Amino acid sequence: MLKIIADNKIPFLEGVLEPYAHISYLPGAKTDASVIKGADALITRTRTKCDEKALSDSGVKMIATATIGFDHIDTAYCDKNNIKWVNAPGCNSGSVLQYIAATIATLTSKLCIDATQQTIGIIGVGNVGSKVAGFANSIGMKVLQYDPPRAEKEGREQFVDLPELLAQADLITFHVPLQRTGIYKTHHLGDAAFFEQCKKNAIIINSSRGEVINNDDLLAALNKQTIGHAVLDVWENEPDINRGLLDKTMIATPHIAGYSADGKANGTSMSVQAISRRFGLPLEDWYPSNIPAPAHPTLQIDAQGMTDQQVWSKAILHTYEILEDDQRFRREPATFEYLRGSYPIRREFRAYCIQLKNGSERLVEMLNKIGFGHVELI
Ligand SMILES: NC(=O)c1ccc[n+]([C@@H]2O[C@H](COP(=O)([O-])OP(=O)(O)OC[C@H]3O[C@@H](n4cnc5c(N)ncnc54)[C@H](O)[C@@H]3O)[C@@H](O)[C@H]2O)c1
Numbered sequence: 001m002l003k004i005i006a007d008n009k010i011p012f013l014e015g016v017l018e019p020y021a022h023i024s025y026l027p028g029a030k031t032d033a034s035v036i037k038g039a040d041a042l043i044t045r046t047r048t049k050c051d052e053k054a055l056s057d058s059g060v061k062m063i064a065t066a067t068i069g070f071d072h073i074d075t076a077y078c079d080k081n082n083i084k085w086v087n088a089p090g091c092n093s094g095s096v097l098q099y100i101a102a103t104i105a106t107l108t109s110k111l112c113i114d115a116t117q118q119t120i121g122i123i124g125v126g127n128v129g130s131k132v133a134g135f136a137n138s139i140g141m142k143v144l145q146y147d148p149p150r151a152e153k154e155g156r157e158q159f160v161d162l163p164e165l166l167a168q169a170d171l172i173t174f175h176v177p178l179q180r181t182g183i184y185k186t187h188h189l190g191d192a193a194f195f196e197q198c199k200k201n202a203i204i205i206n207s208s209r210g211e212v213i214n215n216d217d218l219l220a221a222l223n224k225q226t227i228g229h230a231v232l233d234v235w236e237n238e239p240d241i242n243r244g245l246l247d248k249t250m251i252a253t254p255h256i257a258g259y260s261a262d263g264k265a266n267g268t269s270m271s272v273q274a275i276s277r278r279f280g281l282p283l284e285d286w287y288p289s290n291i292p293a294p295a296h297p298t299l300q301i302d303a304q305g306m307t308d309q310q311v312w313s314k315a316i317l318h319t320y321e322i323l324e325d326d327q328r329f330r331r332e333p334a335t336f337e338y339l340r341g342s343y344p345i346r347r348e349f350r351a352y353c354i355q356l357k358n359g360s361e362r363l364v365e366m367l368n369k370i371g372f373g374h375v376e377l378i
């Protein structure tokens with residue numbers, strides 16, 4: 001019988017593959033060579049290091065990671081050794097969008113900023129970055145996009161170069177993969193020289209990978225007030241993060257930007273479907289049917305006397321109050337992995353209905369563009 005090892009923190013998976021495979025659920029960080037030996041396939045998260053040390057002599061034929069990022073997989077080793085690997089492109093991009101939207105709603109309110117007067121610089125415009133660009137456009141921000149691999153393929157028209165972005169952007173948000181080498185290297189893309197080129201009050205947001213920013217340089221830039229603020233979901237050396245940097249951040253979370261239930265369901269189903277295709281199982285269309293509904297799926301807003309920004313902020317923060325994650329984390333930063341493993345159910349915008357009293361067609365269109373499931377004037 002097919003033997004599969006799956007990370008025990010992948011939701012919606014239990015019971016699905018059991019009719020066709022012997023499946024063991026193990027903690028991701030402890031899934032090493034000693035337990036992998038003899039398995040045909042792995043279903044992982046980012047915490048399982050899939051490298052030569054773990055895989056050589058294991059017999060593993062396929063690795064499916066239920067995540068967007070795949071920097072925990074030595075893809076060159078896998079390719080050379082005929083181990084098929086797949087990630088789950090875009091699976092939780094809607095969740096990261098919700099994280100960025102909640103960040104913008106929170107910051108604009110805290111700092112009394114009019115979003116329509118702000119320029120956002122997006123570094124990496126793939127699945128997540130393009131959703132962030134669409135959101136920023138829909139709330140009236142000016143958007144600058146930096147993505148050299150795309151610019152090379154598609155032409156430079158919709159992209160700027162990095163110095164231009166850094167000179168103009170009030171908010172800078174990273175959505176690149178972690179690449180340690182090569183012409184498109186992103187490791188420590190955010191370093192001292194990068195922060196020197198930013199506007200003095202620039203807000204840096206990182207929800208991509210911790211190592212994309214040199215955390216010591218970011219802390220120094222915050223201390224020297226070379227930049228204004230930082231919002232971090234990802235950190236160098238997780239879970240043992242730089243506590244000095246944590247203290248200086250405006251919003252801090254333990255790598256949960258992609259943790260919506262929707263994103264996890266997408267990731268799990270993409271992994272199951274890929275395993276199914278590889279091993280000929282009848283689960284090629286499988287998708288979880290048990291995603292919990294939001295506690296309060298309908299929100300009524302009386303827009304009388306409110307600005308558009310107040311309305312969309314209220315709608316966004318109803319779905320995701322990001323400061324609750326921030327506070328939980330700051331209270332006990334040492335519980336980084338526990339907070340991730342016990343993350344509450346969060347549903348994305350599409351699971352919500354917004355009823356607008358005294359609203360306008362313009363606001364309805366804006367909320368629809370943001371991605372709410374249903375928006376109506378009442
Ligand atoms: N915090 C979280 O929970 C969370 C959730 C999902 C994804 N992520 C991470 O977010 C990142 C983006 O995810 P995605 O789904 O948008 O990935 P993606 O592959 O769809 O897009 C990445 C984009 O970055 C561009 N890029 C590559 N090298 C670049 C460089 N040197 N400079 C600028 N742009 C460059 C690519 O051309 C591509 O368009 C990944 O690192 C992923 O692991 C984090």
Ligand SMILES: O=C(O)[C@H](O)[C@H](O)COP(=O)(O)O
Nearest residue numbers: 045046047067068069258259
């Ligand atoms: O790459 C991704 O998809 C995200 O970073 C994801 O949220 C990582 O989750 P993990 O596997 O670490 O639980």
